[in-house]
Amino acid sequence: MRNAELARVFRDLAAYLEMEGVAFKPRAYEKAAQAIERHDEPVADLYRRGGARALRTVPGVGASMAAKLEELLTTGRCAVHEEYRRRMPVDLAGLMAIEGIGPKAVQTLWEALGIRSVADLAAAARAGRIRDLPHFGEKSEQKILHGLAFVSATSGRHLLCEVLGPVDALAERLGAVRGVAQVAVAGSVRRRRETVGDADLLVVARTPGAVTKAFCEAPDVAAVLARGDTRSSVRLATGLQIDLRVVPAASFGAALLYFTGSKAHNVALRQLAIKRRLKLNEYGLYRGARAIAGETEAGCYEALGLAWIPPELREDRGEIEAAQRGALPALIEHGSLRGDLQIQTDWTDGADSIEAMARAAKAAGFEYIAITDHTRGLAMTGGCDEAKLRRQRAAIAAVNATVAGIRVLCGAEVNIDRNGDLDLDDAALARLDLVGIAVHSHFHLARAEQTARIVRAMQHPHADVLFHPTGRVLLRREAYDVDMDAIVAAARKTGMALELDAFPDRLDLRDEHLRRAVAAGVPIVIDSDAHAVAHLGFGERYGIDQARRGWVTAADVLNTRPIERFLAALRRRRSRAAVSPRRPAAQPVRRTAARRQA
DNA sequence: GCCGTTTTCGGCCCGACTGTTTTCAGTCG
Numbered sequence: 001m002r003n004a005e006l007a008r009v010f011r012d013l014a015a016y017l018e019m020e021g022v023a024f025k026p027r028a029y030e031k032a033a034q035a036i037e038r039h040d041e042p043v044a045d046l047y048r049r050g051g052a053r054a055l056r057t058v059p060g061v062g063a064s065m066a067a068k069l070e071e072l073l074t075t076g077r078c079a080v081h082e083e084y085r086r087r088m089p090v091d092l093a094g095l096m097a098i099e100g101i102g103p104k105a106v107q108t109l110w111e112a113l114g115i116r117s118v119a120d121l122a123a124a125a126r127a128g129r130i131r132d133l134p135h136f137g138e139k140s141e142q143k144i145l146h147g148l149a150f151v152s153a154t155s156g157r158h159l160l161c162e163v164l165g166p167v168d169a170l171a172e173r174l175g176a177v178r179g180v181a182q183v184a185v186a187g188s189v190r191r192r193r194e195t196v197g198d199a200d201l202l203v204v205a206r207t208p209g210a211v212t213k214a215f216c217e218a219p220d221v222a223a224v225l226a227r228g229d230t231r232s233s234v235r236l237a238t239g240l241q242i243d244l245r246v247v248p249a250a251s252f253g254a255a256l257l258y259f260t261g262s263k264a265h266n267v268a269l270r271q272l273a274i275k276r277r278l279k280l281n282e283y284g285l286y287r288g289a290r291a292i293a294g295e296t297e298a299g300c301y302e303a304l305g306l307a308w309i310p311p312e313l314r315e316d317r318g319e320i321e322a323a324q325r326g327a328l329p330a331l332i333e334h335g336s337l338r339g340d341l342q343i344q345t346d347w348t349d350g351a352d353s354i355e356a357m358a359r360a361a362k363a364a365g366f367e368y369i370a371i372t373d374h375t376r377g378l379a380m381t382g383g384c385d386e387a388k389l390r391r392q393r394a395a396i397a398a399v400n401a402t403v404a405g406i407r408v409l410c411g412a413e414v415n416i417d418r419n420g421d422l423d424l425d426d427a428a429l430a431r432l433d434l435v436g437i438a439v440h441s442h443f444h445l446a447r448a449e450q451t452a453r454i455v456r457a458m459q460h461p462h463a464d465v466l467f468h469p470t471g472r473v474l475l476r477r478e479a480y481d482v483d484m485d486a487i488v489a490a491a492r493k494t495g496m497a498l499e500l501d502a503f504p505d506r507l508d509l510r511d512e513h514l515r516r517a518v519a520a521g522v523p524i525v526i527d528s529d530a531h532a533v534a535h536l537g538f539g540e541r542y543g544i545d546q547a548r549r550g551w552v553t554a555a556d557v558l559n560t561r562p563i564e565r566f567l568a569a570l571r572r573r574r575s576r577a578a579v580s581p582r583r584p585a586a587q588p589v590r591r592t593a594a595r596r597q598a
Numbered sequence: 599g600c601c602g603t604t605t606t607c608g609g610c611c612c613g614a615c616t617g618t619t620t621t622c623a624g625t626c627g
Contacts, residue, residue, distance in 0.1 A: 024610060028599040062600050100616090102625050135624075139617060377613090378627070418614090440627055441614075
């Protein structure tokens with residue numbers, strides 16, 4: 001059993017206990033579920049090595065939970081969980097994924113209307129049967145319908161991070177088949193879109209039958225949707241559809257171009273070809289009946305008078321014109337990051353210690369990191385107040401003294417309150433090497449108010465970086481309504497950096513916002529938002545991809561710089577901010593006023 | 599149910615919002 005499956009059982013138990021009104025236990029199960037999910041190695045391996053005693057080394061797992069884990073790992077079942085499920089056989093995770101629905105709502109919906117699934121809920125809401133339930137009303141019903149619409153609009157799509165592994169594994173499997181000359185991943189996966197609907201693989205092979213067989217009979221395949229010599233299609237157990245195309249070597253480049261897309265990019269390229277009295281399709285670039293390119297992508301671009309365009313840019317957002325002018329950006333490369341500036345530890349809601357994070361970051365090749373635990377406004381994480389930060393400063397100094405080869409900076413992820421004030425006093429902020437500021441509450445303010453609140457926080461002279469600027473969670477929560485042009489303008493004016501939070505379900509900023517920011521000359525930082533040692537690679541793995549989609553170069557990113565140059569940039573920003581006029585007091589903002597600010 | 603540099607028993611999870619209510623329950627971060 002994988003960690004994610006074990007965690008899921010514990011999450012269910014937390015929800016069932018919550019329904020019973022049991023105190024404290026739900027939180028305990030929730031915490032343990034999180035620890036299991038984040039645990040570096042499979043908990044199953046831990047058990048194999050050290051038995052039930054070893055299970056108790058997972059934080060939040062004591063005797064009772066270790067026994068349940070042991071039962072799950074040895075029998076694949078948990079009697080308590082099954083008993084709950086027998087009494088209330090509902091899709092807990094699915095229903096609770098809808099915004100505004102928690103354990104108690106699930107219970108009411110089940111007991112009053114027999115709702116078991118998201119589909120049941122949709123039917124009941126559309127029939128107007130929700131509004132008459134106790135503690136529900138017309139507005140709750142509307143909210144559920146809205147939540148359902150959001151879930152269905154995103155369903156069928158997958159996070160890039162969940163797709164890369166299985167797709168690469170399948171590509172590797174095909175590459176090992178005799179007679180296969182080339183394998184490539186195409187489609188939106190190659191363009192590194194943050195979410196993908198399906199994946200495309202391209203193969204050049206002398207023996208299409210053998211490749212097709214290896215593809216359709218791969219271990220993860222749940223269903224074969226189509227099976228032919230040039231095109232096959234399967235669905236994995238995760239629901240992801242993967243298409244395979246077998247193409248001749250002479251057409252490989254043209255096919256790769258065609259199947260990488262985007263559609264808009266392809267249309268623009270074909271129009272360009274027509275202007276030159278050429279024809280571009282998935283088999284090649286043709287003048288009359290004669291192919292003048294097709295074997296390689298670069299050859300196709302060249303014959304169209306273009307430099308080769310990196311896949312991340314192929315969205316028809318000006319990349320073709322830039323390629324014509326020879327003005328494509330020198331995109332940031334993997335391996336460019338020297339620092340990671342958003343890291344949570346076990347001082348708040350992270351899983352690992354400062355020292356463990358420092359050692360892991362050093363091993364990953366970082367030269368510096370900033371510890372940025374939450375502040376007191378985020379009470380649920382045990383957020384730091386001024387005194388706790390003073391103690392942490394001493395702990396960080398101790399780590400700097402013992403761990404050589406990496407510099408650990410004192411920072412914080414400081415909460416922005418409703419008025420745009422920060423929840424630490426100025427003296428404490430001034431002592432920090434790096435002040436990240438972030439919104440964690442009041443997501444549903446009107447656009448003008450939300451924007452004004454964040455802009456006001458950005459004007460604080462001690463603030464260095466705006467963390468996860470839009471607050472979105474991919475496939476789960478929309479970004480809050482904020483005027484990004486106003487945020488970019490404020491960053492430009494204050495010299496503040498905007499973060500690309502590379503946690504794979506955030507990727508916040510998104511591509512277009514990154515592009516606007518760098519066009520305005522706003523510095524970017526790319527962070528992992530690590531809550532555990534295993535997360536430290538996120539910046540490198542997902543952040544760089546996303547940054548490339550945003551036309552970002554290494555020079556735009558502060559944490560590509562060596563530590564001294566990085567710190568110098570922060571100092572320049574702070575001295576600049578210190579002489580700028582006092583921030584206006586918080587006051588109700590009219591829509592027009594916010595627009596002028598932009 | 600877990601945990602321990604005040605504790606092996608007694609704390610943990612708190613504040614704000616929303617929608618449903620006329621004083622509160624549920625959800626969220």
